[in-house]
Amino acid sequence: MSYRAAKQGWVRVCSLADIVPDTGVCALVHGEQVAVFRIGQRDLYAIDNFDPIASAAVLSRGLIGSLGERIVVASPIHKQHFDLRTGECIEVPEHSVRAWSVRLGDEDQVLIR
Amino acid sequence: MKLVVIGNGMVGHKLLEELMATRHADLEITVLCEEPRPAYDRVHLSEFFAGKSAEDLSLATPGFFEQPGLQLRLDVRATRIDRVLKQITCADGEIISYDKLVLATGSTPFVPAIPGNDRPACLVYRTIEDLQAMTRWGRESRIGVVVGGGLLGLECAKALHDLGLETHVVEFAPRLMTVQVDDGGGRMLRRKIEELGVVVHTQKNTLEIVDGEAARHRMKFADGDHLEADLIVFSAGIRPRDELARQSELGVGERGGIRIDNYCRTRDWDVYAIGECALWRGKIFGLVAPGYEMARIVAAHLGALLERKQTSRLSEFSGADMSTKLKLMGVDVASIGDAHGDTPGSRVYQFSDERRQVYKKLVVSGDGKQLLGGVLVGDAAEYGTLLQMMLNGIELPEAPEFLILPSSDGKPKPGLGVDALPASAQICSCNNVSKSQLCEAVGAGATSIVALKTATRAGTSCGGCVPLVTQIMKSEMKRQGLAVNNHLCEHFAYTRQELYHLVRVGRIRHFGELLARHGSGLGCDICKPVAASIFASCWNEFVLQAEHASLQDSNDYFLANIQKDGSYSVVPRMPAGEVTPEGLIAVGQIARKYGLYTKITGGQRVDMFGARLEQLPSIWEELIAAGFESGHAYGKSVRTVKSCVGSTWCRYGVQDSVGAAVDLDDRYKGLRSPHKLKFAVSGCTRECAEAQSKDVGVIATEKGWNLYVCGNGGMKPRHAELLAVDLDTPTLIRYIDRFLMFYIRTADRLQRTSVWRDNLEGGMDYLKDVIVHDTLGIAAELEAEMQQVVDSYECEWKKAVGDPHTRRRFHHFINSDAADGNVAFVPERKQIRPATIEEKRTRLGRIPMTVEME
Ligand code: SRM
Ligand SMILES: Cc1cc2nc3c(=O)[nH]c(=O)nc-3n(C[C@H](O)[C@H](O)[C@H](O)COP(=O)(O)OP(=O)(O)OC[C@H]3O[C@@H](n4cnc5c(N)ncnc54)[C@H](O)[C@@H]3O)c2cc1C
Ligand code: SF4
Ligand code: FES
Numbered sequence: 001m002s003y004r005a006a007k008q009g010w011v012r013v014c015s016l017a018d019i020v021p022d023t024g025v026c027a028l029v030h031g032e033q034v035a036v037f038r039i040g041q042r043d044l045y046a047i048d049n050f051d052p053i054a055s056a057a058v059l060s061r062g063l064i065g066s067l068g069e070r071i072v073v074a075s076p077i078h079k080q081h082f083d084l085r086t087g088e089c090i091e092v093p094e095h096s097v098r099a100w101s102v103r104l105g106d107e108d109q110v111l112i113r
Numbered sequence: 114m115k116l117v118v119i120g121n122g123m124v125g126h127k128l129l130e131e132l133m134a135t136r137h138a139d140l141e142i143t144v145l146c147e148e149p150r151p152a153y154d155r156v157h158l159s160e161f162f163a164g165k166s167a168e169d170l171s172l173a174t175p176g177f178f179e180q181p182g183l184q185l186r187l188d189v190r191a192t193r194i195d196r197v198l199k200q201i202t203c204a205d206g207e208i209i210s211y212d213k214l215v216l217a218t219g220s221t222p223f224v225p226a227i228p229g230n231d232r233p234a235c236l237v238y239r240t241i242e243d244l245q246a247m248t249r250w251g252r253e254s255r256i257g258v259v260v261g262g263g264l265l266g267l268e269c270a271k272a273l274h275d276l277g278l279e280t281h282v283v284e285f286a287p288r289l290m291t292v293q294v295d296d297g298g299g300r301m302l303r304r305k306i307e308e309l310g311v312v313v314h315t316q317k318n319t320l321e322i323v324d325g326e327a328a329r330h331r332m333k334f335a336d337g338d339h340l341e342a343d344l345i346v347f348s349a350g351i352r353p354r355d356e357l358a359r360q361s362e363l364g365v366g367e368r369g370g371i372r373i374d375n376y377c378r379t380r381d382w383d384v385y386a387i388g389e390c391a392l393w394r395g396k397i398f399g400l401v402a403p404g405y406e407m408a409r410i411v412a413a414h415l416g417a418l419l420e421r422k423q424t425s426r427l428s429e430f431s432g433a434d435m436s437t438k439l440k441l442m443g444v445d446v447a448s449i450g451d452a453h454g455d456t457p458g459s460r461v462y463q464f465s466d467e468r469r470q471v472y473k474k475l476v477v478s479g480d481g482k483q484l485l486g487g488v489l490v491g492d493a494a495e496y497g498t499l500l501q502m503m504l505n506g507i508e509l510p511e512a513p514e515f516l517i518l519p520s521s522d523g524k525p526k527p528g529l530g531v532d533a534l535p536a537s538a539q540i541c542s543c544n545n546v547s548k549s550q551l552c553e554a555v556g557a558g559a560t561s562i563v564a565l566k567t568a569t570r571a572g573t574s575c576g577g578c579v580p581l582v583t584q585i586m587k588s589e590m591k592r593q594g595l596a597v598n599n600h601l602c603e604h605f606a607y608t609r610q611e612l613y614h615l616v617r618v619g620r621i622r623h624f625g626e627l628l629a630r631h632g633s634g635l636g637c638d639i640c641k642p643v644a645a646s647i648f649a650s651c652w653n654e655f656v657l658q659a660e661h662a663s664l665q666d667s668n669d670y671f672l673a674n675i676q677k678d679g680s681y682s683v684v685p686r687m688p689a690g691e692v693t694p695e696g697l698i699a700v701g702q703i704a705r706k707y708g709l710y711t712k713i714t715g716g717q718r719v720d721m722f723g724a725r726l727e728q729l730p731s732i733w734e735e736l737i738a739a740g741f742e743s744g745h746a747y748g749k750s751v752r753t754v755k756s757c758v759g760s761t762w763c764r765y766g767v768q769d770s771v772g773a774a775v776d777l778d779d780r781y782k783g784l785r786s787p788h789k790l791k792f793a794v795s796g797c798t799r800e801c802a803e804a805q806s807k808d809v810g811v812i813a814t815e816k817g818w819n820l821y822v823c824g825n826g827g828m829k830p831r832h833a834e835l836l837a838v839d840l841d842t843p844t845l846i847r848y849i850d851r852f853l854m855f856y857i858r859t860a861d862r863l864q865r866t867s868v869w870r871d872n873l874e875g876g877m878d879y880l881k882d883v884i885v886h887d888t889l890g891i892a893a894e895l896e897a898e899m900q901q902v903v904d905s906y907e908c909e910w911k912k913a914v915g916d917p918h919t920r921r922r923f924h925h926f927i928n929s930d931a932a933d934g935n936v937a938f939v940p941e942r943k944q945i946r947p948a949t950i951e952e953k954r955t956r957l958g959r960i961p962m963t964v965e966m967e
Binding site: 013014018019020021022023025026027028033036039050054055056057058061062063064065066067068071072074076077079081 | 677678922927931
């Protein structure tokens with residue numbers, strides 16, 4: 001997680017019900033694009049929305065799945081996989097992205113920082 | 114060494130390939146080729162009628178004749194050999210000298226000396242030009258006759274039948290295929306062929322051909338009968354082209370053929386003869402495999418001479434097995450070894466089933482231990498097994514009759530496991546590939562039939578060995594512990610085909626259930642779209658309803674094609690490329706309103722690019738109001754049905770191709786499949802809609818429609834193949850229903866129909882059996898499954914814009930109405946295009962940065 005983002009506080013982006021299970025959405029957090037994913041009912045993950053390989057802000061629109069123990073999203077442009085816990089790009093590690101902190105607040109609000 | 118090769122047919126070309134493979138620096142080859150094009154695959158000549166072009170049939174790989182040391186002279190016939198001066202004279206007077214000469218002049222069809230045999234529309238069947246002439250005359254003919262009921266005659270009859278002619282076969286002998294099959298087999302073959310509508314006349318001796326009354330010709334027979342026809346093709350055997358050998362006194366047989374020894378040398382050791390022009394121990398070999406063997410022997414011999422090596426240890430020609438398996442007019446016919454039981458003391462087993470129209474015969478040695486030959490008509494499934502048993506002298510089981518008897522208890526036959534074959538067993542005789550070579554290639558990674566063909570060339574000529582090659586591949590993979598792993602991904606230990614059946618049989622409707630019952634983990638970007646596609650093909654529920662939404666690839670999730678910058682393109686359906694002025698205006702107005710880049714696609718419709726995610730629903734609302742539906746440009750689904758103008762406007766059109774294309778588009782729109790599907794309909798044989806490059810191609814004929822399948826443009830173009838001819842519209846639809854559903858059932862993920870077809874065991878014949886003859890008995894089921902999909906069609910975009918839940922997803926940010934700052938356009942040629950990264954940097958002054966991780 002980035003130092004700069006960590007200094008700023010939690011931002012409420014939507015409620016859990018706004019995210020279809022096993023899909024992602026994109027949230028604007030402190031002027032930056034964050035891809036937030038919901039796995040099953042209550043598991044949440046967040047990484048940068050910007051795909052550094054395609055140079056397009058699209059990761060929230062990728063398909064979610066598992067590769068071994070890892071939980072990943074496949075970029076919709078060229079299908080590289082990004083680890084949802086760490087932001088690591090599995091095929092091209094030098095193009096890894098940031099992971100953000102995400103949690104459920106009161107009334108199932110999704111919070112990110 | 115100056116080598117001249119006369120003839121660039123199949124065998125002559127094989128020789129060149131063999132020689133070029135072991136580049137000899139001081140070998141200079143001149144090839145004289147009488148035909149206007151380099152060697153092509155004569156064995157598959159008839160596929161010319163199924164849409165293969167001369168190029169498809171070519172045997173010369175691109176660039177082959179550009180290699181140094183090799184010179185090809187097309188359209189040049191050799192007319193004289195001077196063996197003393199070692200010179201060849203060509204028809205145009207040119208003189209070429211040689212050190213060594215190879216005659217590979219092949220043979221010509223035998224045309225009996227019947228008065229009138231040179232009348233117009235009296236043809237033969239040997240070259241591409243012959244076939245072009247047949248097509249030309251075929252257009253002006255109603256009745257066609259083939260003179261000769263042998264193997265080639267029947268193949269030719271099929272071609273005439275496919276051209277839509279009333280077809281007759283006239284044979285001198287009392288039965289068909291005298292050389293290969295016996296009386297019983299001949300009778301069964303005749304019955305089957307007559308059932309297909311070909312009239313067979315045996316014991317007919319044609320005396321002369323004169324003007325006809327109702328048709329162009331009248332053939333008069335010795336028994337007083339006559340037969341009228343517009344087109345006559347002679348196929349009464351072949352005659353070796355030995356005229357050069359006669360002229361230069363090289364020694365020919367009584368009934369023709371250039372005499373050769375075991376190294377394929379003529380009596381002049383500087384002159385060789387190979388292929389169908391050569392006579393070895395009184396025998397001419399009219400098949401390609403022995404010819405190829407001769408070519409290999411001569412190449413080795415010449416190679417040894419060049420390297421001044423001993424030639425005495427080289428392999429010698431030792432005759433060839435003339436067993437054959439063919440599909441004649443959809444009837445399996447095979448002849449193995451001593452088919453007539455001529456071996457003294459041999460015993461015969463026969464089985465015949467008049468209802469199923471199957472005839473089988475085995476010829477075994479007197480002691481019952483060895484298989485000597487056999488005949489199979491109507492079902493030749495055992496051909497590969499029996500052939501290998503005979504060739505390898507494998508001892509017969511106790512009761513050999515069970516090898517051909519149908520098993521009453523469903524138990525498998527005492528077949529020959531491929532494991533029983535010795536490593537040296539020759540599996541592909543055309544290309545001389547042994548079992549051990551196949552196993553080696555499998556070990557080196559050729560684990561699909563396509564890869565194995567490329568690696569070893571087995572199965573690439575007559576194709577007869579493919580089932581056996583496949584068996585060997587599978588057994589070898591198992592032996593090497595290469596689990597034949599075609600699992601979809603780590604979450605499902607099944608192939609796509611197996612998953613499809615699990616879904617259908619288990620009536621599974623959702624991914625959660627599929628994963629729980631048959632999979633593991635969360636799924637991934639491989640299995641989720643596959644499951645989504647299978648659910649759509651089977652149950653056709655709305656792809657964006659809650660249970661399915663998360664399975665969709667991004668394109669399907671937003672019902673639009675994502676572009677490189679994260680914007681989208683919009684393609685409304687325009688069946689057959691037909692669009693009203695109002696429709697065009699509406700599209701134009703919408704594109705202008707949203708500032709979209711517009712382009713006419715290669716699929717005869719209009720594509721609008723540069724739509725932002727949040728604009729998609731309102732763009733579609735307006736398109737739907739103007740009467741448009743989703744074009745499914747984003748899905749692995751039916752894309753376009755292209756068409757030409759057809760009989761409505763075009764002066765050549767014979768059917769309404771636009772109407773047919775609109776109907777097809779309407780029937781199959783939205784159908785999801787393992788990969789995208791493209792159709793086209795042409796109004797006549799000029800084929801302006803390029804139907805022969807489509808998954809499903811329909812071409813109008815005077816009598817209805819010809820149906821072509823499994824064509825492909827794209828990365829690896831492949832011509833479509835003719836599946837059925839002269840269909841009326843309801844039959845056309847039924848066959849397409851069956852074809853598509855059979856593909857959907859059995860194809861792999863992302864496998865276009867062309868690749869699926871290339872991997873289909875049994876090939877086109879099998880496909881015809883399933884689709885046209887319904888040999889699997891599933892036609893009705895396939896049609897019903899398709900009808901269910903057709904009946905449940907709904908425009909996805911109409912559903913999406915009408916559903917507030919779905920609409921909510923079309924926002925870039927969940928917590929802001931702002932647009933994605935990364936999507937930016939600049940003008941070009943009066944429209945927009947995505948800004949490059951540099952342009953974005955200078956214009957926006959802001960590019961996303963990668964921040965170091967802590
Ligand atoms: C728009 C269009 C090009 C054009 O401006 O003409 C086009 C554009 C694309 N084609 Fe195509 N193809 C288009 C006609 C074709 C044709 C010509 C035709 O259909 O007559 C072909 C060759 C014919 C064929 O498919 O057999 C064609 C062969 C391909 C292939 C190679 C397929 C193959 O089997 O080799 C791909 C890649 C794939 O599907 O895996 C592809 C993939 C694509 C994709 C979807 C690539 C992608 O994933 O982004 C492009 C996106 C289009 C978009 O965003 O809307 N496109 N593409 C054409 C749309 C036709 C339409 O109205 O729907
Ligand atoms: C329709 C059809 C189907 C067949 N099906 C099968 C099958 O299923 N299985 C099978 O094994 N075999 C089959 N055959 C037979 C097979 O095609 C031949 O065995 C093979 O082509 C023989 O090759 P070749 O090189 O000896 O002769 P060809 O292929 O005939 O080549 C000889 C070439 O030499 C040229 N030539 C002749 N004289 C001269 C000259 N003086 N100067 C220059 N050039 C000259 C000819 O124009 C010709 O191009 C089939 C044949 C036909 C016609
Ligand atoms: S040819 Fe390639 S670049 Fe052009 S549209 Fe088709 S897929 Fe895109
Ligand atoms: S036997 Fe003819 S291709 Fe293999």
